[in-house]
Amino acid sequence: MERAEREAREFVAKAQENANLLNKTVLTIEQQAGDDGRLFGSVTNQDIADAIKAARGITIDKRKVHLEDPIKNVGTHMVEVEVADGVTASVKTMVVELT
Numbered sequence: 767m768e769r770a771e772r773e774a775r776e777f778v779a780k781a782q783e784n785a786n787l788l789n790k791t792v793l794t795i796e797q798q799a800g801d802d803g804r805l806f807g808s809v810t811n812q813d814i815a816d817a818i819k820a821a822r823g824i825t826i827d828k829r830k831v832h833l834e835d836p837i838k839n840v841g842t843h844m845v846e847v848e849v850a851d852g853v854t855a856s857v858k859t860m861v862v863e864l865t
Contacts, residue, residue: 778803781850784824788855793817799863801838808836809861814845818857824849837861 795817798806811831818826830848837843843859 778853779849781853784822785849785853785855787822788818788824788849788857791818791857793821793857793859795859795861796838797840797861797865803840803863805838805840805861808837808838809859814847814857814859817859818847 793814795809795813797809800806808825811828811833814831814833815826815828825854826847826849832846832848837859840861840863845857845859845863847855847857
């Protein structure tokens with residue numbers, strides 16, 4: 767019983783540590799875009815989860831990346847990511863035009 771409680775506390779502590787790291791993270795995702803800044807395609811939950819894995823080595827399930835709609839324009843977007851139950855982070859995501 768004590769071991770299970772200790773493991774649960776360690777899991778929450780690790781999740782909070784990852785959330786703090788993600789709060790400081792700025793992701794840059796390159797996409798093809800037209801002259802008006804609209805993307806050819808969009809940036810999805812999976813794209814953001816993959817960018818987090820590449821940048822920080824933290825595996826996030828794409829269902830834990832909360833986007834109301836896929837990102838369809840270049841610019842800076844704040845994306846909510848659920849690291850664990852009750853532990854969330856805001857990841858600054860910059861979508862730039864592919865050169």
